[in-house]
Amino acid sequence: MSQDNPSSRFQANGLATLIGSLPVADAGEAFSLIFAHTPDIPLWPQLPSNPKEGMLSQFSEGMPGIVEEGERTYFDIQTETFADEMLAYFEQYLAALEDPSLLPDSPFAVSPDRAQGLFALKEAVAGKTVAAVKGQMTGPFTLLTGLHDREGRAAYYEPTIREMVVKGLSLKAAWQVQVLAASQAPVILFIDEPALAGLGSSAFLSVSLDELGQELNEIIGAAQGAGGLVGIHVCANTDWEFLLATSLDIVSFDAYGFFDKLAACKDALYAFLERGGIIAWGIVPTSEKEYIERETAESLLARWEAQAAQLVGGAWDYKSLLQQTLITPSCGTGSLSLTHAKKVLALTRDLSKLLRDKYL
Template identity: 25%
Template sequence: MSLSTGIGSFPGDDDRAYAEAVRVVLGELPDLPHVPELPGRGAIATMTGRALAVVDGVTADLQPAGWRLTDTSGIDHRRARSLLAQDLDQVEEQAQEHRGAFKTQVAGPWTLAATVEKPRGDKVLSDHGARRELAQALAEGVRGHVADLRRRLPGVDRLVVQVDEPALAAVLDGKVPTASGFGRHRTVDLPEASAALEWVLAAITESGAEPWVHSCAPRSRWSLVRGAGAVGLSADLAVLDAGDLDAFAAAVEDGGTIALGLVPTSEADLTDAVLVERVLRWLDMLGLDPAEVGERLVVTPTCGLAGASAVWARRALELSREAALRLG
């Protein structure tokens, strides 16, 4: 049987909306629910803010230009950590009876390096030592995050940690703008790019969880991602091209998981049958038998569900579940 889950983000801008998001996720995605993320609550709840709440031994503050590393935690960094703990309290309360699998998400080392500034400005990406330190701090923070979730959710026997790397392609292609906006940061060598991912993915594996990597950007170097230790690959089906097929097919053949973003974030007149047909055509290109893929195939909405209406967000999860059931 195929499974269904969400990418992570969900609409809403307050604590009441978060509690409702947890309830919806647990109800619509019983086989693989996830920790919802509501970036509509501000910078402390965005992908970067959430990851900085997880990192260990690194402090930051929110500046007009965005998040910046600092000598001591600023008030916004402390608020980000408090909000994450508060959200996990809500997940713990509602998911006490949940058994089986569960998923959480965290921004990856290269997306953090491309979005967080050094103490004196410009992105962490511009400094070899700084990006190494941030990646290692993230790896250590993830260990603690996994331990915390295991304590809170004792009935979970399969914990997935999805590492979000939407900026990986831009980092490797030299497309991340400098602080002035007039230049671009140098490309990162593939061995260094792989090493930073390896630290984070290894920390997840060593903590007894399952490492996935998600990206909604084209040219995300899925072979590199697999080589770094990802056992799950997650992407919007629409951004995958012929060059990605080998990595996704190999992931399945090696016993890993592929998660395909199918349901759009904007309202559309779709049925689960239409979605299933798209998946079957794609699997046929890979030479994979749907019946043999089974639970290694996961159906998800596409990226950006935070921008949808609450009604459509629920429907998107429902369609994902219905498509997964039909594929099964």
């Protein structure tokens, strides 16, 4: 990444940011919460109260063969027009790949009614000094395993749809980085991949990690080529060695519930850190209300220190680890009550400050 690219100047340094969703219906209210708690790295908020901002519908827009009926989204490649629509889609893909200035008026842009927060972020950031801005999108594995045909067959096992989704998402990633870069700040893009928690299970025994890695790297590379730093967020356990070996800049995980699983891949994690990788340390709990209620910034500081102690050694002390760490909630807060969501945001802000004051 070139030195004149804003994202090349980004330093994590224990700063706080959020994971996608918030339990409010209005982007203005969401930004008030975001700037009150994570002003250094604001993100555009996903608002799940809007059905068009669901994981399947938000980023499948414009793709041939994708059908939306009420709240149901599925694929159908048996229509008379599908072949012609697919041909036109790939022609637009090749044109936009050649000339990225075509992206805003292409099927690879997301419309405002599916991501109102994204379009409001530039204005929300105006006049503020930020370390970076953050966006997010649904990942290919989650989209392809969540999307089915009328008979219930997952799109992942339909080669035509699979290629279309991977290539479509790669340009949607590049487009989003373009939009966020208008803020003149470094851009971080998280690829949300909750379905990767199923890797290795009986449901996905036939999944080739080599092929999946190539598909993820295609999307990561498109976003990096547009100037962004790219992370993958998995809110449960997964094959961390596999993810750490991709071209990711950031690995985002639930450190509250699954730190030991990532720490077990110490050699791969060190290699990732040594090439400049960043850990988005999702140590603020979101999954259980009682965990949210009982934790304090001080208790989470002790928890982070106990976890970091498992990685300290050689070139890595607490300071150097924190320099390559972001502090985040373990997942989005969109399904929580507003009271619990505000507690999560406050814990994230306060823990970041405690860590930075102590170690940087």
